[in-house]
Amino acid sequence: MQSVHIVSAYDEELKYLSKRIAAMGGHAERMVEQAVTALVNADPGLAQKVIRDDTVLDEGQREIDDKAIIIIAKRQPMAADLREIVGTIRISADLERVGDLAKNVAKRVVAVTDGRQPTSLFRGLEALSNLALTQLKEVLDVYASRSVEKIGFVRDRDDQIDAMYTSLFRELLTYMMEDPRNITPCTHLLFCAKNIERIGDHATNIAETIYYIVTGDQLPAERPKGDKTDKISLSETQPVK
C-alpha cells in the first residue's frame, strides 16, 4: 500500500494512525446506528449508552492529533506522507463531529418518545439514516481499500440524502399543521433529521479528504448544493386529508 521507509518505526507510526481512524470510524458508525435504533424503538437505555460512548471518539481525536503532530515534528514528512498525516487529522475531526451529531440524536430520544408516536413518523427517518450510514460505511471502506476511482458514488448518494431530507421536512411540517400537539415531537425529529443529514455531509467531506490523500488533487468541485428546505413555506404545504 505504501512505500517502505528506511526507518521502519515510521511505517509503524503511520499504520497506527490509520488503524486508529478505522477504530474511530467503526465507533462512529455504531453510535449513529444505535442512536437511530434507540429513537425508533423508544429505548432510553440505549440512548444513554450512545451518549456515554461519545467520549471514546473525543479521546480518539485528541490522541490522533497528538500522534500526528509528533510524527510531523520527528519525521519531517513529505508529499504522500504529509498528505496522509494531515488527512488523518481532518478525518478524525469529521468523525468526532459525526459522534457529536449521533449523541445529539440520542439526547432527543426521551423528548420525542414521551407520548407514544405512530411508527410512520419514524419510517422516513430510518430510511434517511440508512442512506447516511451507507454513505459513511462505503467512504470508510474506500479509506481501507484506497480505490478512489469508485468515489463517484459519494456525490450521487449525497443528492439522495438531501432529497430525502427535503421530503421528510415537508412531511413533518404537515404533521405539525394537522395537530399542534405534534409540534414538540416533530420539532425534535426535524433536528434529528438535520443531524443525520449533516452526518452524510461529514461522510462526503471524508471522501474528499481521502481523494486528496491518494491523488494529491482536490475532488473536482461541481456541487450545486443540495437540500431545498430553505424554499419550503407554509403556503405550499397542504395538510394531509
Place this chain on the structure above:
Amino acid sequence: MRARGQMADLDTEQRGIAQTMAARLWNSRWLLAAGVVAIVAVYALAGISAYVVLAALLLLFAAAILPAAGARQSTGSGAAIEATGLQRLSGEYLAAAVADPLIIFDRAATIVHANAAAFAAFGGIAPGMSLSLKFRAPEMQALLDGVLSGDVASDIVDYTEKLPVERAYRVSVSSVGHATDLYVLVFKDQSEARRIDRMRADFIANASHELRTPLASIAGFIETLRGPARNDAAARDQFLQIMQSQTGRMARLIDDLLSLSRLEMKPYLKPGTEVDLRQTVDSVIDSLGPLASENAVAIERRYADGPLHVPGDRDELFQVFENLLENACKYGQSGGRVVVSIAHSDAGSEPGIDVTIRDFGPGIPEEHIPRITERFYRVDVETSRTQKGTGLGLSIVKHILTRHNARLSIKSEVGNGAAFSVHLPAH
C-alpha cells in the same frame, strides 16, 4: 522430516551387510545379516581362530538389538509419509475448501489470504489490505487486538453488519501457531436465524396494519347486510361486490408480503447465472399485454444492438420489470404510451446495462421520489387503492436490485411522466 528420514536410511544401509537387498526384503534384513554372519563364523571356526567367533557373537548381538531401532525408524518414516499427504496440500486449497468466509492475516493485521467465500461475502477485500481498516466495528477491533497482543490464543465474538443487507456472523479468531506468525479468522453465518426472527416480527406488524383496513370494511358490510340491508337485493349485490374486491386486495397483499419475506430470507444471489435481458423484458411485455390493452397503453420497445446479458437471476429480474411496467401502465395510463428501452451504459464507474421504463402520465411530485421505495409508502392513497396497489411493488423491486448490486434511479417531472431506470452492472 522426509529428507532426514532418507539420510538415516542411507546410514543404516552402509552399516548393514544386506545392502543389496531389495526394498521388499528391507524389514527382514537383520535376520538375514545374522544368518550370514553365523555361516561365516561357522566357516571360520572350522578353519582359523576364536577371534572370529567373538566377533560373530558381537555382530549377532548387535543384530538382535538393531531391529528394534530399525522398527522404530520405519514407523518414523511411515508417519512422515502420512504427514507429507497434508504437507503437499497448500493452505490456499484448504482455505478454498472451507465454505465459510475465512481470512488469514499476519501480526500487523494485514490480510495474507482470503478464500472465495470471504470475497463473496465482503466485497472490496484484497491481500495486503489492513484487516482492522475493513472490520471497524468496536467488537471486531477488540477481537483483533486481543489475539494480536497474545493475550488470548483464540476468541469468538458476534458481529453484525447492517448495511447494505443485514448479516450476522459468529466470528472466531485463532493463532495458526508453529512459528508461522499467522492468524486465521472464520466467519460463521448466523443471518438466517436472525432474519427469521425479524421476518416474523415485521410480517405481523405490516400485515396486521395493512389487513385491518379491508377487514374492517368487510366487517362493516356484513353488519349492514345482516341489519338494515337484509331485504334490499340491489344493495346486497353491490355490497357483495365491494367485499369481493376487498378480499382480493387482502389476497394480493399476502402474496406480496410473502414474496418480500422470501427475498429477505436469502439476501445473497447464487453466482454464475446469466440473464438475457432482451428475452426477459420481451416476455414481461407479453405477459402484461392484456393489462396494457385494457388501459389503452401502447408499449414501444427501443433495444440496443448486440447481446444484452448480465449476471443475475431471471425470475427475480422478471419480477422487477413486471412491477415497473405494471406501474407504468397503471399510473401512466393517461399518457397513452410507455417506452421500454435497453441500452449499454459505459459512462460512470461501473459499465453495465440500463433498462429504462418511461411513461407519459402525470408524473411523481419531487418530494415523493426519494421515498416511494419504502414499504407501504403511497404517493396518492386513493389512486393506489383503485389501481389495486399493495404499496409493496417498488420495495420488492428495490430489494431484488440490492441483491444484484444494481441501482434504481427515478426521474420525474410533474406533468411529464416518470422514468424508472435500472442500472445492472455487467460484472
